[in-house]
Amino acid sequence: MVREFELPDVGEGVAEGELLRWRVAPGDSVSEDQPVAEVETDKAVVDVPSPVDGVVEELRAAEGEIVPVGDVIIVFRIEGEDEPDGTETPPADDATADSGHQTDDEATTQPAEDTQSEPAVTQRVQVAAPPSVRRLARELGVDISSIADSSLGRITESDVRAHADANPPTQDHSNQQTTAAERQKQQATSMQSFSSVQARETADRETTVAVPKTRHVAAEEGIDLDTVSTDERKDGEPFVTLETVQEYAQAQQQAQKKDQEAVAERAAADEPARPESRTPYNGIRQTIGSAMTASKYTAPHVTHQDEVDVTALVDARSTLRQEAEEHDIRLTYMPFVMKACAAALQENPHVNVSLDEANEEIVEKQYYNIGVATATDAGLLVPVVEDVDTKGLLEVASETNEKTQRARERRLSPEEMRGGTFTISNIGGIGGEYGTPIINQPESAILALGEIKKKPRVVEADGEETIEPRHVMTLSLSFDHRVLDGADAARFTNSVQKYLRNPNLLLLE
Numbered sequence: 001m002v003r004e005f006e007l008p009d010v011g012e013g014v015a016e017g018e019l020l021r022w023r024v025a026p027g028d029s030v031s032e033d034q035p036v037a038e039v040e041t042d043k044a045v046v047d048v049p050s051p052v053d054g055v056v057e058e059l060r061a062a063e064g065e066i067v068p069v070g071d072v073i074i075v076f077r078i079e080g081e082d083e084p085d086g087t088e089t090p091p092a093d094d095a096t097a098d099s100g101h102q103t104d105d106e107a108t109t110q111p112a113e114d115t116q117s118e119p120a121v122t123q124r125v126q127v128a129a130p131p132s133v134r135r136l137a138r139e140l141g142v143d144i145s146s147i148a149d150s151s152l153g154r155i156t157e158s159d160v161r162a163h164a165d166a167n168p169p170t171q172d173h174s175n176q177q178t179t180a181a182e183r184q185k186q187q188a189t190s191m192q193s194f195s196s197v198q199a200r201e202t203a204d205r206e207t208t209v210a211v212p213k214t215r216h217v218a219a220e221e222g223i224d225l226d227t228v229s230t231d232e233r234k235d236g237e238p239f240v241t242l243e244t245v246q247e248y249a250q251a252q253q254q255a256q257k258k259d260q261e262a263v264a265e266r267a268a269a270d271e272p273a274r275p276e277s278r279t280p281y282n283g284i285r286q287t288i289g290s291a292m293t294a295s296k297y298t299a300p301h302v303t304h305q306d307e308v309d310v311t312a313l314v315d316a317r318s319t320l321r322q323e324a325e326e327h328d329i330r331l332t333y334m335p336f337v338m339k340a341c342a343a344a345l346q347e348n349p350h351v352n353v354s355l356d357e358a359n360e361e362i363v364e365k366q367y368y369n370i371g372v373a374t375a376t377d378a379g380l381l382v383p384v385v386e387d388v389d390t391k392g393l394l395e396v397a398s399e400t401n402e403k404t405q406r407a408r409e410r411r412l413s414p415e416e417m418r419g420g421t422f423t424i425s426n427i428g429g430i431g432g433e434y435g436t437p438i439i440n441q442p443e444s445a446i447l448a449l450g451e452i453k454k455k456p457r458v459v460e461a462d463g464e465e466t467i468e469p470r471h472v473m474t475l476s477l478s479f480d481h482r483v484l485d486g487a488d489a490a491r492f493t494n495s496v497q498k499y500l501r502n503p504n505l506l507l508l509e
Contacts, residue, residue: 002057004072010039010046016068017041018283019061024074028056036074039067040283040378044417045410054078066282140164209234214242221249284378284410295441299480303436304489307450308497309457311471316503324394334372334426335397337449337496339506341422342368342389344495351492352421354442355483362483371420371440372400374407381407382440384420393506428452433474444483447496450474473500 010017017039024036035047036056054076061073137143137160147155147163208225210218218225225240228248232239281289313336324331345352345368352365368389371382383403388396406412423440427433428451435448450473457470475496479489499505 001078003052003054003076003078004060005051005074005076006070007039007067007073008048009069010041010048016066017046019063019065019067019073020045021063022059024056024059026056026058030054030056030076040410044284044412044414046413048073050076052076052078136160142167205238207237209237209239210245211242214240214245217242218245221245223249223252284381288379291441292438295439299439299441299444300482301436301439301478302481302486302489303476303478304486304493305434305474305476306493306497307472307474308500309470310452310473310500313473313500313503314452314471320393324397327394327398329394329398330401331394331397333449333452334400334424335393336503336506337424337447337500338370338372338385338388338396338400339393340496340499340503341370341424341447343499343506344492345422346389347495348488348492350488351445351479351484353444353483354421355444355480365421367421369419369421371417371423371443372404373423373425373437373440373446374404376408376410378410381410381412381417382420382423383407383412383416384418386419422446424449428473435476437476437478439478439480445477445479445489445492448476448478450476
């Protein structure tokens with residue numbers, strides 16, 4: 001028995017996904033729940049499991065193809081159940097049953113399309129083409145399965161356009177064609193009119209008769225009436241009408257436009273080809289872009305910047321790192337900062353808020369879920385560590401390491417990136433100092449950490465002041481000015497500094 005399997009709803013609100021990789025091939029035996037494909041949605045990369053035990057009969061989508069939810073992507077043959085033999089006589093209708101056989105005329109008139117439908121489907125689904133090319137084919141009304149590829153087995157944009165030029169578009173594009181044809185016809189008419197003007201009496205005269213309005217229009221258009229050809233005369237002198245001047249001006253404009261286009265085309269042709277590559281803007285990268293755009297143009301961003309002496313923090317991490325390694329935990333500065341932010345949010349609860357615009361309410365959260373912005377090949381993902389205030393330092397470190405690693409491998413589930421109340425971004429990991437991070441809505445603030453550097457600082461001890469090299473970290477807090485003010489941001493940053501200057505205070509939390 002053959003069973004078609006449709007792309008399931010792989011995430012909340014997901015309408016389509018890009019098929020990144022097949023994990024099986026036709027002829028492979030699979031078991032129920034075995035991953036058969038990797039699909040990237042606008043939220044994450046997920047595995048698509050097999051719904052049955054069976055054998056892969058056919059793959060209905062190519063790698064790199066954008067597949068809508070509900071489309072058939074793979075066909076299975078379920079073991080132990082056979083389909084009816086293809087040569088078996090199909091059920092006859094009443095007339096055939098009565099006679100016991102089919103007449104020659106009836107056999108001759110059977111539509112040929114019936115025998116061709118199945119191969120056509122197979123041909124269509126085996127075509128390899130990137131999503132952008134398939135999208136172009138749909139826009140041009142081209143059946144991509146009918147195109148003979150010309151580039152190493154994959155259909156290219158030039159293949160689609162060449163096929164569209166060689167074959168008349170369908171009725172869906174007839175209106176666009178009509179419009180384009182009308183524009184070309186109008187341009188041709190204008191050029192013919194211009195030619196007819198030039199064919200009249202030779203211009204560059206010494207005397208031309210025209211009414212005052214015609215002369216006024218000619219002056220506005222910068223036209224010398226003595227250069228306008230005409231076959232009309234008045235009182236024995238060449239006479240130029242207003243219509244002739246307007247026609248002449250329009251024809252000149254058309255000719256100038258064509259000259260400019262020709263110059264531009266020649267310049268483009270003379271421009272040497274420069275190496276470049278293109279990557280489709282879709283999936284996770286497009287989702288990140290949409291979220292950042294919405295945040296930037298919805299929330300009025302303000303960034304408060306400061307720096308803090310973290311010499312004691314550097315010493316504390318150095319002391320605790322060996323202890324953490326004995327528990328197979330890599331201890332970075334991030335868990336200290338996460339604990340410091342959770343403590344500061346408890347002291348400044350008005351920062352741990354979101355704005356419910358629909359109900360016109362400011363929602364204050366009594367839980368402290370910290371997101372950690374993580375750079376991946378697909379863009380910035382933000383795994384969330386829940387209830388940081390209730391977890392120990394090593395537990396926070398272990399969970400953060402595990403989630404950020406899975407984020408880099410693009411194995412993070414959408415649920416693990418939801419529910420954050422505050423986000424931290426470590427730009428110092430690649431050498432940055434200050435930044436203006438964009439808020440991860442619906443949160444109201446985000447903290448960017450700069451690189452820890454040694455800087456000279458005035459240190460007071462025993463009533464004396466000395467200048468010493470100290471470890472200094474920069475802080476950049478972006479906040480939503482609709483719900484937070486500059487004083488709120490400053491007080492929160494001061495609380496974070498307090499815990500980073502003296503990490504022993506975190507032991508009291």
